Amino acid sequence: MMSWLWLALGAALLPFTLMQTTIPLAAWLAPLLLLRFSRTVRARWAVPALALVGALSTYASLRNGLMQTDQMHLATAAAGAVLTPIPYVIDRLLAGRLTGIARTLVFPMADTALAFVFGTGDFGTTGHVAGTQVGNLPLLQSAAVGGQWIIGLLMAWTAAVVNEVWQRRTTAGAGRTLLIFGAVLGAVLALGGARIALDPPAAPTVRITGLAPNRAASDAFASARQAPGPRSAAQRAELRERYFAPLLDDLVARTHRAAQAGARIVVWAEASAYEFVEDKEAVLERARSVARSEGIYLQIGVVWLLPRQQYPLNEIRAIMFDPSGATVWDYLKTVEVFDDGNLLGSGIVPTVDTPYGRLATVICFDASFPKLVRQAGRADVDILLVPSSDWEPVTDALNQQVVLRAVENGLNLVRTVRNGTSLAVDHQGRILGQDASWFRTDPVTTEHTLTVAVPVRGARTPYALFFGDVLGWLSIAGLLWAATVVILRRRAARTAAPARPADDEPKARTPAPAH
The missing domain is CATH 3.60.110.10 (Carbon-nitrogen hydrolase)
Structure with missing residues (x-):
């Protein structure tokens, strides 16, 4: 029952992470709650539920005549139904078969890769979740290095790390994961804050x-x-x-x-x-x-x-x-x-x-x-x-x-x-x-x-001069690596398992005791 409560809360917050009436905190909480739901409910229920949430949230975010026709409005909502579950499905398929910090990187890589691919289409990156954080100046400075992708990745990683601690809070691995994540996010915010405070624009x-x-x-x-x-x-x-x-x-x-x-x-x-x-x-x-x-x-x-x-x-x-x-x-x-x-x-x-x-x-x-x-x-x-x-x-x-x-x-x-x-x-x-x-x-x-x-x-920035959209490509590469690791591990596990006789092979018989 609690899983469905997380779904309801996440669904209520998700429309406030898209095009209109965005709430910065909602953009952090919605994926966290939806990921918890996805990991605790059977896939046959989780996927259609997330698709419905995606459709309704997209439909709500395109209100007030944003789309030119009702047909375009409905078509875009249908696209939301298809796209929304994808990172959660990838997380279910891969994260549970990995260990350590890698478990928590599957969801953010999937989310970032999807946004990156979609951002090359007709609508560009309009509505990307990083836009909800433009008022957070320390966090915003990270875009000068990794573009908007680093902001979206950090937000999705937060959801994955919180769920890892939520699910495995009594294990030492969860503590190490939280420590690594906290150090990375803390460094991003600290360096961004230092840039704002110590290097403000000083030109005429x-x-x-x-x-x-x-x-x-x-x-x-x-x-x-x-x-x-x-x-x-x-x-x-x-x-x-x-x-x-x-x-x-x-x-x-x-x-x-x-x-x-x-x-x-x-x-x-x-x-x-x-x-x-x-x-x-x-x-x-x-x-x-x-x-x-x-x-x-x-x-x-x-x-x-x-x-x-x-x-x-x-x-x-x-x-x-x-x-x-x-x-x-x-x-x-x-x-x-x-x-x-x-x-x-x-x-x-x-x-x-x-x-x-x-x-x-x-x-x-x-x-x-x-x-x-x-x-x-x-x-x-x-x-x-x-x-x-x-x-x-x-x-x-x-x-x-x-x-x-x-x-x-x-x-x-x-x-x-x-x-x-x-x-x-x-x-x-x-x-x-x-x-x-x-x-x-x-x-x-x-x-x-x-x-x-x-x-x-x-100002000259690492993003403009060197990195560009490399985080989008790295997210795609990271997912391919994770999928390869999972496939190889499953093959190794099947090879190591004791062979079972086929149904059409004669089975060894225990000799009858002598009389």
């Missing part, structure tokens, strides 16, 4: 202003947006006058004000301006003129609408101008989210050296792909600009991802967000500023602006 700062578009004008355009494809000259003229021009005029005026208030770098959010591709040169010239007249670095977020009815429908771009008005880069978004229909870029992160450090950019969901952002870390980038366009249910999860990318790669980072919460952090994960006004204020009168002082120097 630059004033950066992030501009999201006027919400009323943006919402008006979204509600009136017509089907993609060619339009008549009259239709295009109407869209320019009623929707495109108000958005662009507002952004240009606010850019001037931000520069006059002291901003040296101004960044528009992703998709701040929508324009027909035929109007490209006029829009670029206007932005170029602002950068030149104000003497600033200006990055605009624009969507060029293509005259097509099939993919690609648009180009989502971040275009940077330097104080002379020259184009520094024209970055095309690398990934597609759902059915945005955007032409995909090359996946090469652009950089430029400035008086305010080395700058780089990616766009929104690009930041959920660690391998892509690691280019900036390897290029010694100091400030990463991440213009973004969210929707309410996902904005917190995406902000968690950029904090992880900042610490992993030693980047100071500014994420300017349309339809979400803008955020700036330093290279150790401290929040420099945020603007959550999009959903909480009057859309007519509020200007969604984030202005922050950002250090002009980042």
Whole structure:
């Protein structure tokens, strides 16, 4: 009966470890309780129960219209049913046949390997459990060495060690395991705390202003947006006058004000301006003129609408101008989210050296792909600009991802967000500023602006320079090693067992006693 209580408690906590409404402590407790359940109930009951928990938890975490259709919502919940039991099944198959500290490493390796493989898919690492810990600055510093994978591994290892002590608390082996685990976790937290306390960012700062578009004008355009494809000259003229021009005029005026208030770098959010591709040169010239007249670095977020009815429908771009008005880069978004229909870029992160450090950019969901952002870390980038366009249910999860990318790669980072919460952090994960006004204020009168002082120097990290995602690969290799050991031990045990005569072989008879 107690096993089912652990299941119920773990199931109640699991939704708070995923996309929305995350609770840091829940992310440590949920796998601990579910692992206890898995180890104490027969597999024929444990696996379907964990699958059900996975489906319900995933379904709950994708509420409030996070998925575009009910069918996608249900399909993702079904994926949760399939994926959730996998680490627990692997633990049942392997851990009980190993000894010592190796017993406790099976579950964390399985959990990390699964997350690593899944993180190479269309959704990247969005929703990874490490995101729940971005407020724990000492622990967060470990990402500068092992990436987000080390945080997830430590959390899953905690669950396995506690269960080992719970199950074998009277044995000497359990004590040794707890000692080793405690030393590792203690060292991680102590070193992280020392980095925070003794090596804080000390570089000069630059004033950066992030501009999201006027919400009323943006919402008006979204509600009136017509089907993609060619339009008549009259239709295009109407869209320019009623929707495109108000958005662009507002952004240009606010850019001037931000520069006059002291901003040296101004960044528009992703998709701040929508324009027909035929109007490209006029829009670029206007932005170029602002950068030149104000003497600033200006990055605009624009969507060029293509005259097509099939993919690609648009180009989502971040275009940077330097104080002379020259184009520094024209970055095309690398990934597609759902059915945005955007032409995909090359996946090469652009950089430029400035008086305010080395700058780089990616766009929104690009930041959920660690391998892509690691280019900036390897290029010694100091400030990463991440213009973004969210929707309410996902904005917190995406902000968690950029904090992880900042610490992993030693980047100071500014994420300017349309339809979400803008955020700036330093290279150790401290929040420099945020603007959550999009959903909480009057859309007519509020200007969604984030202005922050950002250090002009980042930090070089072992993750960016050397290790990368090696923990993901090591977890896969570790599982293969554990499976090999278990298979060889079982074969050796069968070989050592006394041979039993086959049913069709004559059995030796005891001679009858003489009379």
